[in-house]
Amino acid sequence: MKKILTISVLVLSLLLVSIPLIRANVMWQQPAEILYATTIILDAGHGGKDGGASSRDGLVERDLVLSITKMIEESLRLQGFNVVMIRCDDQDLASDYATNRKREDLNRRVEIINTTENAIAVSIHANAINNARWRGAQTFYDPKFLENKELATHIMDAMQANIGEFTREQRPISNIFILRNSKIPTALVEVGFLSNPDEARLLACEEYQQLMAYAIFEGILSFIEFMGLDEPILEVGD
Ligand SMILES: [Zn+2]
Secondary structure, three states: OHHHHHHHHHHHHHHHHHHHHHHHHHHHHOOOOOOEOOEEEEEEOOEOOEOOOEOOOOOEHHHHHHHHHHHHHHHHHHHOOEEEEOOOOOOOOOOOOOOOHHHHHHHHHHHHHHHOOOEEEEEEEEEOOOOOOOOOEEEEEOOOOHHHHHHHHHHHHHHHHHHOOOEOOOEEOOOOHHHHHOOOOEEEEEEEEOOOHHHHHHHHOHHHHHHHHHHHHHHHHHHHHHOOOOOEOOOOOO
């Protein structure tokens, strides 16, 4: 009798001990979708009638940057971040009756950026120039806020670490509409030169797009951690 009681107490105490673990495990398997207070706004440049740059082989900036941006979005969502996509399909943000399509499109993008709370923004583009030799991914920032430089630098560092030779240096720039008018930490990424045939071929590969997306994702996470913006919004367990 005494032995059974001892075993019962042992089983009971084991059960009690294991309850929080089981509960924690359930919570772990069913995480809330959004774990962090910081929202990441991803701006795939151009869209619809505005194709942006293009390669000799017909790769268009509009399509390339949307593909890469969707890959970054997926990684950020899996990580537990709220993501705002400025565009998810092949259209710009101007209305059908816009008199100045480009201006209305850019104004709308800036409006989304400046009306989203607790956010940072990354705009994704691809470059082209009248010289086939230029190549390399690069980040740009408006020097008006130190945070802009930090964000551009963290993404640039992650691209150099993951992609290596096809990269350049982060650079301040003051005449880019979105960067100049954004009131939150914002950087612009040029994923490479479509005017360079080698780089355009690389950018057309899904594997290279994945690598580029991963590097940008890693740079964003690194910036968020560096700035202490990784405060969780959920208490796990009790
Ligand atoms: Zn562009």
